[in-house]
Amino acid sequence: MSEDTGATSPLADLTSAWVQLGESAVKSATAMNRAAMGASVTNGEHSEENGDELPTGDDELRSGSIPSLAFEDEDWSFERSVERADAITVGDRVSFSKPVDDEDVKRFAVASGDTNRLHIDDEFAEDSRFGGRIAHGTLVSGLISAALARLPGLTIYLSQDLEFRGPVRIGDRVTATVEVIEALGNDQYRLSTIVSDDEGETIIDGEAVVLIDDLPAE
Template identity: 40%
Template sequence: MSDSLDILENITYDELQEGDSATYVRTLTEDELVLFAAVSGDVNPVHLDSEFAAESMFRERIAHGMWSGSLISAALATVMPGPGSIYLEQSLSFKRPVKLDDTLTINLKVISKERKNRVIFSCDVRNQNDEQVVIGEAKVIAPTQKMTFNKPRLPKITIEHEPPAG
């Protein structure tokens, strides 16, 4: 028997209506921040070096802005419209930094439906204090065929952390 959290089901172009909304939630862990740096190649010390970040305008390490952007992609791909969606465009405006252990809620809302199965979504990303961290718009080609999938099982990847010097 499969848990409903293990199922991905899309929302087709015909099913989507202006004003429809959905959310996706994710917490930034140390491992995810380091893995995002490794995968993206963005090793800016403001993300990875506590001493460097302490001297920055943020006074502590912050997430890559595109980590938040990637969560919007995940929300579009897995929640609304979901599997079968094709991501075409994204605008992003970064409003405040995302820090380690922040929990972000991605709020998607259908703004308009266009020809050729295109759908425009507003994308509002907020932290656990309901502070807006990112705002933007996305354009996708919504699927036209109803699909349901078992969510793939991904490996749990962890990073071996160095013991503190001293």
């Protein structure tokens, strides 16, 4: 019988992440269904009258602070320069910031199927050019989508060009900043999209085109 050292394998970690991901998906779907049936959240406060609940039991989650958001985490932050969709113009910008932690990486590996050991196996990644694990590039670029979701109105992605300039280490806090650089007409806009690290170094650079619809009636 081998002695239990308390260490876990990458496979065991992924299995655990898969279970957690499944639980979160079910709870998220339940919350979305409730929202579709008319549950309301006002000014980011929980609506007890409608029995509205956040997607998980995690105490760090809270109701969205703007109508386009279902929920937020206390460790996320964002700023925006415009509050109405009909007022968006060239120069308006939104920034969104969060840490990319180990749980994010493992859940993304399961959700996407990208189980490249560079992202989930410490011992394997130590011998890579990075000297340790790094986050998936597509996971990090997802913060751009998060920033776009915080524009006024309902943002719909039409296209995205990206250039990856550097890695993100597990636990790094990164910030996505999007800025309107051209109004294309018909509620479409071209934006610069940049993801930077805590020192302000650009990790991802690119451009996106989005369509901004009115929010659905509640």
